[in-house]
Amino acid sequence: MARVLYPGSFDPLHNGHVEIIETAASLFDEVVVAAMVNPQKSASLFELEDRLAMIDESLAHLPNVSSASFGGLVVDLVRSIGADFIVKGLRAVSDFEGEMQMAQMNHAVSGFHTVFLPTASTHSFLASKFIRDIARGGRDVSSMVPPPVAQRLKVTFPR
Ligand code: PNS
16 A cells, blocks of 8 residues: 655645646555645745645545645655655656755655656646735636635635
């Protein structure tokens, strides 16, 4: 049985993330989606508990997917939940360099491997930071995020 960890900031979750999670859920027995505190990023738009609530509501259709939140290292969470490896999505070549370096660092300190899944080209332009900017500017992002996220963005940035 394979259990995998899909970590990210998910500030907020978008349809590119959902696609990777659906793919992982079809390939592996269990997927744990973890909303992480990213020490490289300054203040987040949504609190960790709100990000987790949006993940739970948006992924309710996937019975082998569960969620977690964590403020430490990804490699410590992989070990503590008994996952076999880490899953990350790749949108474009530009993602590759940073993700490869993280995967190599995580492997060097823990022995855990990262498996990369390619994002569909229809989702390759999606990024949480752009979703935040566009929603803050009053534009509609409801085709790019799951309904529970669209709902919260409407409340956060009324048009
Ligand atoms: O969605 P993001 O912001 O690209 O996700 C990045 C994330 C949260 C997966 C990464 O920053 C991370 O792993 N943070 C936890 C701290 C950690 O393990 N750092 C070591 C990375 S080699």
